[in-house]
Amino acid sequence: MVDFHAERMLGAAQRDAYLGECRSAAVRYITELIAARDRDHPAYRSVLDYPLREAKGLRPALVIAACRALGGGLAESVPTAAAFELLHNAFLVHDDIEDGSELRRHAPTLAVQLGVPRAVHAGDTMLSLALEPLLDNMRLLDLGRALRVLDLVARVLRRTAEGQALELGWIAEQRWDITPDAYAAMVTDKTAWYTFAGPLAAGAIVAEAAPAQIDELTRFALDLGVAFQIRDDILNLRAAPAVMGKERWGDLWEGKRTLILSLFFARAAPADAAFARAVLATPRPSAQGDPAAARLDRAIAVLGDRLPADVAAALRTTFRDTAVKRADEVAQLRTLIEPEIAGAAQIAAQFASRASERWASIRPTMGDSIHRDLIESILEFTITRDH
Amino acid sequence: MVDFHAERMLGAAQRDAYLGECRSAAVRYITELIAARDRDHPAYRSVLDYPLREAKGLRPALVIAACRALGGGLAESVPTAAAFELLHNAFLVHDDIEDGSELRRHAPTLAVQLGVPRAVHAGDTMLSLALEPLLDNMRLLDLGRALRVLDLVARVLRRTAEGQALELGWIAEQRWDITPDAYAAMVTDKTAWYTFAGPLAAGAIVAEAAPAQIDELTRFALDLGVAFQIRDDILNLRAAPAVMGKERWGDLWEGKRTLILSLFFARAAPADAAFARAVLATPRPSAQGDPAAARLDRAIAVLGDRLPADVAAALRTTFRDTAVKRADEVAQLRTLIEPEIAGAAQIAAQFASRASERWASIRPTMGDSIHRDLIESILEFTITRDH
Numbered sequence: 115m116v117d118f119h120a121e122r123m124l125g126a127a128q129r130d131a132y133l134g135e136c137r138s139a140a141v142r143y144i145t146e147l148i149a150a151r152d153r154d155h156p157a158y159r160s161v162l163d164y165p166l167r168e169a170k171g172l173r174p175a176l177v178i179a180a181c182r183a184l185g186g187g188l189a190e191s192v193p194t195a196a197a198f199e200l201l202h203n204a205f206l207v208h209d210d211i212e213d214g215s216e217l218r219r220h221a222p223t224l225a226v227q228l229g230v231p232r233a234v235h236a237g238d239t240m241l242s243l244a245l246e247p248l249l250d251n252m253r254l255l256d257l258g259r260a261l262r263v264l265d266l267v268a269r270v271l272r273r274t275a276e277g278q279a280l281e282l283g284w285i286a287e288q289r290w291d292i293t294p295d296a297y298a299a300m301v302t303d304k305t306a307w308y309t310f311a312g313p314l315a316a317g318a319i320v321a322e323a324a325p326a327q328i329d330e331l332t333r334f335a336l337d338l339g340v341a342f343q344i345r346d347d348i349l350n351l352r353a354a355p356a357v358m359g360k361e362r363w364g365d366l367w368e369g370k371r372t373l374i375l376s377l378f379f380a381r382a383a384p385a386d387a388a389f390a391r392a393v394l395a396t397p398r399p400s401a402q403g404d405p406a407a408a409r410l411d412r413a414i415a416v417l418g419d420r421l422p423a424d425v426a427a428a429l430r431t432t433f434r435d436t437a438v439k440r441a442d443e444v445a446q447l448r449t450l451i452e453p454e455i456a457g458a459a460q461i462a463a464q465f466a467s468r469a470s471e472r473w474a475s476i477r478p479t480m481g482d483s484i485h486r487d488l489i490e491s492i493l494e495f496t497i498t499r500d501h
Numbered sequence: 502m503v504d505f506h507a508e509r510m511l512g513a514a515q516r517d518a519y520l521g522e523c524r525s526a527a528v529r530y531i532t533e534l535i536a537a538r539d540r541d542h543p544a545y546r547s548v549l550d551y552p553l554r555e556a557k558g559l560r561p562a563l564v565i566a567a568c569r570a571l572g573g574g575l576a577e578s579v580p581t582a583a584a585f586e587l588l589h590n591a592f593l594v595h596d597d598i599e600d601g602s603e604l605r606r607h608a609p610t611l612a613v614q615l616g617v618p619r620a621v622h623a624g625d626t627m628l629s630l631a632l633e634p635l636l637d638n639m640r641l642l643d644l645g646r647a648l649r650v651l652d653l654v655a656r657v658l659r660r661t662a663e664g665q666a667l668e669l670g671w672i673a674e675q676r677w678d679i680t681p682d683a684y685a686a687m688v689t690d691k692t693a694w695y696t697f698a699g700p701l702a703a704g705a706i707v708a709e710a711a712p713a714q715i716d717e718l719t720r721f722a723l724d725l726g727v728a729f730q731i732r733d734d735i736l737n738l739r740a741a742p743a744v745m746g747k748e749r750w751g752d753l754w755e756g757k758r759t760l761i762l763s764l765f766f767a768r769a770a771p772a773d774a775a776f777a778r779a780v781l782a783t784p785r786p787s788a789q790g791d792p793a794a795a796r797l798d799r800a801i802a803v804l805g806d807r808l809p810a811d812v813a814a815a816l817r818t819t820f821r822d823t824a825v826k827r828a829d830e831v832a833q834l835r836t837l838i839e840p841e842i843a844g845a846a847q848i849a850a851q852f853a854s855r856a857s858e859r860w861a862s863i864r865p866t867m868g869d870s871i872h873r874d875l876i877e878s879i880l881e882f883t884i885t886r887d888h
Contacts, residue, residue, distance in 0.1 A: 151659065157666035208625060212618035231599035232669050234621055238595060239666070241628055242658035249655055252648060261639060268636055271629035272538065279544035279626070282619050406793035413820040420812050428807065433800040 137171030167219035180317025183485035193247035204240035270312035277304025306339020344462035524558030554606035567704025570872035580634035591627035664691025693726020731849035
């Protein structure tokens with residue numbers, strides 16, 4: 115185990131500065147990519163929307179830190195960092211459609227801003243653009259490395275698609291009987307590959323690291339990724355909305371599969387489970403206004419005097435409240451699942467501890483550098499973060 | 502100009518057999534690609550859904566025909582053919598979401614079958630999988646050709662995204678003041694690149710054709726593509742539903758931007774234009790049932806006796822009829838635009854004629870082969886097709 119207090123570590127401010135610089139480098143690269151095509155074409159207007167919103171920028175930093183910690187250069191790692199940043203934001207745009215989310219990083223989601231059709235398209239455009247930095251690699255790096263990065267990205271895309279499909283299947287089948295192992299396997303594919311393992315392994319490939327070292331980094335990153343996601347879900351239940359840049363308890367409003375809910379359903383009394391199932395399966399109300407309510411208004415207007423004003427008013431209220439989640443129900447569910455948070459935190463700690471052990475054997479193989487320390491600080495952040 | 506009657510040509514049956522064989526080869530390749538991963542993983546269940554439905558299969562045939570007409574082999578062209586087939590079907594899945602379509606190739610769209618979230622994801626999975634045959638090219642072809650094909654595909658993806666963005670922008674801004682030139686530019690990017698120019702140029706690259714020959718084929722293909730799309734839109738207004746595998750007059754139900762409608766709006770009397778605008782902007786009714794109607798039923802049940810049965814029934818009818826397109830309105834619009842079909846057909850004929858002229862100079866540079874004849878038969882089909 116790494117003793118965080120005994121060794122030189124990056125402070126939070128240095129860590130955030132490093133993350134910010136890497137994110138800026140990736141965003142600058144993407145901006146130039148678009149400018150090289152046609153800066154004003156409507157196809158590219160939304161591509162930078164999410165990347166320019168305030169965010170941690172984990173992925174570009176992990177690509178660049180792994181590359182530099184292993185002796186590679188900054189310039190040769192930036193295109194790959196940009197590719198992961200584009201993929202990540204494309205996934206966010208499509209995830210927000212799939213989840214019906216309305217807020218992302220303190221602002222309305224693209225689906226809310228532009229409607230679903232243009233948001234689907236914006237995500238596709240970002241996925242397509244992500245190919246370009248990987249093609250730039252062919253000119254910037256030797257072909258062998260460039261192809262290995264491209265192969266890795268294809269593998270990462272496949273794992274991500276597989277993890278997303280598992281989760282979407284559980285949602286479609288309204289399944290909640292998900293064991294902690296099944297949950298960890300889903301999150302490994304859905305999140306840990308493209309957030310941690312892909313970026314670290316890609317950076318290591320650019321730095322011409324040995325295959326065994328790349329494998330070790332990958333295993334470390336997958337454990338870290340699961341710990342990170344479980345803690346993220348715990349924080350979603352704890353944080354004030356302003357901190358997350360999302361809705362308060364957004365995962366409950368959304369009905370997202372989390373480890374906490376899996377633990378809850380494994381132990382809940384039948385009545386509590388039935389209540390939770392019903393709340394989670396009910397759609398959230400829309401801050402957008404409700405197109406169906408506008409239709410009801412028009413229909414009521416057509417009926418005129420046949421519908422007395424007080425009945426029309428009661429109908430409007432009932433129609434609005436029918437079949438969307440209510441805040442008091444979500445709050446009650448939040449109270450019900452409180453006891454499971456400790457169990458989920460314990461499982462997260464197990465993954466984090468395994469990641470720490472793997473890191474302890476990787477660390478000495480890297481020279482002393484701020485880049486190595488950045489990776490270590492992300493491990494520490496995962497274990498200690500409260501926002 | 503090519504005189505179709507004077508020269509040896511592929512008959513319709515031979516042409517369709519050629520298309521069918523190429524499509525089978527592409528689908529077989531995709532099937533093996535999935536089997537090499539995990540045939541039973543839920544992520545891949547929907548990938549073959551659209552590709553296995555009855556379809557012309559233009560793109561794989563154009564890749565293979567161009568490659569073989571220029572001296573290349575079948576085996577070396579199949580992965581690229583499969584990549585274009587995957588991209589095409591991914592675009593269809595996402596287009597069907599963007600357009601709210603319910604039928605595709607005689608069966609419900611994936612969005613209808615699986616819901617929007619899983620359909621967005623299925624399209625993303627298909628886009629991701631399309632990378633794999635292009636990576637296989639690195640092993641199958643020499644690196645130079647494989648990279649040129651990958652570069653081309655990235656360019657095609659970019660053009661397609663640009664064309665789609667133009668069209669989605671017109672829809673979002675409810676614009677109909679689209680000149681024939683603007684329409685042709687949009688369709689060139691949105692459709693002609695990935696349907697004709699990309700496949701033919703990719704096949705030519707695999708066959709190691711000279712850059713000048715690839716350029717000529719590209720220009721031919723872009724003119725052909727515009728002619729093809731305009732005729733497709735005309736046929737959508739003429740064909741019986743069983744022939745298209747889509748709804749009858751689906752483009753009008755959908756409110757799609759077509760050249761015919763652009764010509765109509767350029768000349769329509771203000772009252773006719775206002776009527777057409779209103780009909781086109783109104784959403785289509787859903788064959789799915791109407792989730793809002795179910796909500797209304799629940800709200801009416803909650804109100805109980807306060808809403809007399811006859812008023813409730815009138816409300817249900819009015820609510821259902823409010824703000825969705827009616828068949829009689831669509832039929833009236835269809836009648837209004839009839840006079841514009843001839844004008845659109847004339848513009849299609851101009852593009853087809855330019856394509857024919859370009860073909861007349863490409864043709865002699867290719868040896869006599871069934872593959873060259875296949876390309877020619879697609880040109881003839883575009884000019885003469887009635888289904």
